[in-house]
Amino acid sequence: MSKPSRGLKFCPVSNDLLYPRENKELRRLEYYCKNCDYVQAAEPGETCVHVTELKHDAKEQTVVLQDVTADPTLPRTQEVTCPQCQHNEAVFFSASSEQGMTLYFNCMLCQHRWRDYV
Ligand SMILES: [Zn+2]
Ligand SMILES: [Zn+2]
Structure with missing residues (x-):
């Protein structure tokens, strides 16, 4: 058994891959489905990692x-x-x-x- 890829998430509604995006209003990372309206907030531990990747200039927010x-x-x-x-x-x-x-x-x-x- 190979380890499940860390960070990959799937939509429970349509089974599509969820994509990370920054919710600028709530200032948090979330995952969204491109095929339906499903949105899932990232867990706190993930937030720092991904937000740092997405936003190099958080101080400009x-x-x-x-x-x-x-x-x-x-x-x-x-x-x-x-x-x-x-x-x-x-x-x-x-x-x-x-x-x-x-x-x-x-x-x-x-x-x-x-x-x-x-
Ligand atoms: Zn979906
Ligand atoms: Zn410039």
Whole structure:
């Protein structure tokens, strides 16, 4: 008998392989089925391992805005340089905070997010 592959999970409804994804709202790892709506939260022990793999920049998660580079309605600029990868195209958007309006840039290449005060 070979050892069962660690981490592989299957949907109890449709028997398909479950895929890991990060639930950004709940800030946890979960597994979902691509063929039905089944979702299963990862066990606490697994969370650190997989979240580290999925998200190298967990510290950037303070702003709750997702997938901004995939949003075609947001403006883009080539006037900035990403402080992380030196790429020169970023999506930008503003959000109000306690300090007033804050301008955020989100690198198109590495997804790094940084901000400027307006
Ligand atoms: Zn399923
Ligand atoms: Zn970058």
